[in-house]
Structures are given as C-alpha cells and as structure tokens.
Amino acid sequence: xxxFLNEYGYFALALGTFLEGETAIxxxxxxxxxxxxxxxxxxxxxxxxxxxxxxxxxxIGRINGTLFIDRRPTLKQKLEPVxxxxxxxxxxxxxxxxxxYGFRTILPILIGIAxxxxxxxxxxxxxxxxxxxxxxxxxxxxxxxxxxxxxxxFEENGLLVMAGFGTFGLxxxxxxxxxAGQRMKLPPAGAH
Numbered sequence: 070x071x072x073f074l075n076e077y078g079y080f081a082l083a084l085g086t087f088l089e090g091e092t093a094i095x096x097x098x099x100x101x102x103x104x105x106x107x108x109x110x111x112x113x114x115x116x117x118x119x120x121x122x123x124x125x126x127x128x129i130g131r132i133n134g135t136l137f138i139d140r141r142p143t144l145k146q147k148l149e150p151v152x153x154x155x156x157x158x159x160x161x162x163x164x165x166x167x168x169x170y171g172f173r174t175i176l177p178i179l180i181g182i183a184x185x186x187x188x189x190x191x192x193x194x195x196x197x198x199x200x201x202x203x204x205x206x207x208x209x210x211x212x213x214x215x216x217x218x219x220x221x222x223f224e225e226n227g228l229l230v231m232a233g234f235g236t237f238g239l240x241x242x243x244x245x246x247x248x249a250g251q252r253m254k255l256p257p258a259g260a261h
Contacts (some may be wrong), residue, residue, distance in 0.1 A: 079114045086118030098209025103219040116202040130181025163193040167201035
C-alpha cells in the first residue's frame with residue numbers, strides 16, 4: 070500500500086475528491102500524521118479534485134440545466150424548494166455549498182442555472198473549496214493522530230477505517246440535510 074501511495078497517492082486523492090469528497094480527504098489527511106502525505110499538497114490536491122467537479126456541474130447547469138429540468142416535471146418539482154432556498158440564502162450558500170453534504174452535485178448545477186457569471190462563481194468556489202479542504206484535512210489529521218493511523222493499519226483494517234470515515238460523513242451529511250430540510254421544508258430522506 071505504501072508503494073501505491075508514494076506513486077499515486079496525490080492523484081488518487083484528487084480523483085477521490087472529484088468523485089466523492091470527504092472520505093478521500095479524510096483518509097489522506099489521516100496519513101499526514103504518519104508522514105505518508107504532506108499537509109499542503111493534501112489540501113491542494115483535495116481542493117483541485119473538488120474544484121474540477123464543482124465546475125463541471127456548474128457548466129452543466131449553465132449550459133443545459135434549465136432545459137434538462139424542464140423536461141423532467143418530477144425533478145423540477147423536487148428542485149423547487151432547493152431553488153427557493155438558494156434564492157433566499159444565495160451568499161451563504163455560495164460560501165458554504167462544499168459543506169452541504171448531499172447537495173454538492175445539485176447546488177453547482179443550480180448556481181449555473183441561476184445565471185451567476187463564471188467569474189463571480191470562481192471567487193466563491195475557490196474560497197469555499199479551500200476552506201472545505203483545509204477544515205476536513207484538519208479533522209482527518211487529528212483522527213490520524215488520535216488513532217495513530219499508518220499505511221499498515223489501513224492495510225490490516227481498511228474496511229473498518231473506511232466504514233468509520235464513511236459513517237462520520239454520513240452522520241454529518243444527514244445532520245446537515247435535516248437542518249437544511251427544516252429550512253427548505255424537504256421531505257424526509259427516503260420519502261417519495
């Protein structure tokens with residue numbers, strides 16, 4: 070595992086944050102403690118992966134989002150509370166959307182649909198992405214220090230560690246979804 074991390078670690082981190090987010094950065098930053106990764110490149114590559122993801126979704130929304138949603142009445146109906154919440158809290162969401170677990174795909178699309186200029190979104194996406202990468206990396210580092218996580222520990226207990234980080238992300242995401250749902254009057258998770 071250590072060889073793989075030495076050769077592909079930062080690339081895997083960027084790909085992981087592009088596809089998923091928290092779990093990839095938590096694992097990588099937990100290994101900063103044991104010296105496998107360095108703190109600044111970990112934050113940088115995590116930011117890069119999430120930044121590219123945000124911009125792909127932003128341009129999907131900007132270029133084709135309205136047409137896509139208009140062709141799907143059920144989706145349009147589900148998005149209305151999110152859109153209304155976004156319009157009412159635009160600045161706060163632009164600064165915090167990276168932390169809104171469960172909304173990170175749809176919010177950049179809605180931001181693109183809302184007609185926000187790319188240069189305007191750039192400032193917010195850089196600020197939100199760097200803040201997110203820094204804070205989540207800090208949590209991961211302290212988890213790595215607390216549990217003394219090393220590559221060999223990951224090899225021996227990889228599923229347990231991933232399940233722990235995944236559970237942490239899920240609980241955090243559900244709490245944020247519950248809070249946002251209260252403000253947007255969303256149906257409970259799993260309700261149709």
